[in-house]
Amino acid sequence: MTLLRPVSAMKFSPGLRKAPFGRPAGFTLIEVLVALVVVTTALTVVAQGFLTGGRASVASQHETVAVFLAESKMAEIDLGIVSTQSSTSGTFEPEQPDFAWKTEVETTTVTGLTKLTLTVTWKEREEERTFALTRLIMERTTQ
Numbered sequence: 001m002t003l004l005r006p007v008s009a010m011k012f013s014p015g016l017r018k019a020p021f022g023r024p025a026g027f028t029l030i031e032v033l034v035a036l037v038v039v040t041t042a043l044t045v046v047a048q049g050f051l052t053g054g055r056a057s058v059a060s061q062h063e064t065v066a067v068f069l070a071e072s073k074m075a076e077i078d079l080g081i082v083s084t085q086s087s088t089s090g091t092f093e094p095e096q097p098d099f100a101w102k103t104e105v106e107t108t109t110v111t112g113l114t115k116l117t118l119t120v121t122w123k124e125r126e127e128e129r130t131f132a133l134t135r136l137i138m139e140r141t142t143q
Contacts, residue, residue, distance in 0.1 A: 059124060066099060066120040066131040073101050074118055074133055084114055084137055098122050112139050 027035075069092055076082045082103070089102035099122045106115040117134045 055125075059129075062122055062124055062129065063131060065096065066122060066129075067133075069096060069099055069101070070118050070120045070131055070133040073120075074135060077103070077116065077118070077137070084116055084139075108136065113137070114139055 073082065077084060082088060084103075084105055087102065087104050089100065091097060092099045092101065099120055101118060101120050104117045104119070106117075108115050113136050115134065116137050117132055119130055119132045121128055121130045123129070
């Protein structure tokens with residue numbers, strides 16, 4: 001049979017609870033500082049990953065826009081809206097004012113074919129980027 005002791009008979013220490021092996025419960029200042037350094041380092045690495053991913057996303061978006069603009073301008077060239085007789089240039093205003101284009105026309109050794117290079121340029125993070133599209137185009141004959 002177990003005897004119940006009254007609460008007043010129990011011993012309470014005025015300080016910290018004692019963990020097993022007589023060590024006080026809780027964290028030391030060194031343990032807290034090490035944990036803060038580990039958490040700060042992990043958050044820095046994660047934030048850097050998000051930043052890099054965001055930059056890559058913006059670069060990919062700009063390059064995709066440049067490809068679509070180049071294909072659009074090349075379609076205008078195919079339809080005869082833009083001349084293939086000489087090199088020309090321009091911008092994609094008002095839709096895409098940050099992008100510009102230029103064409104370079106070269107004659108080939110094959111009669112009736114012209115090599116046309118369409119280059120789209122834009123600025124990304126203070127650096128000029130380009131996308132070039134090259135096609136061989138048959139010279140138009142007027143009848």
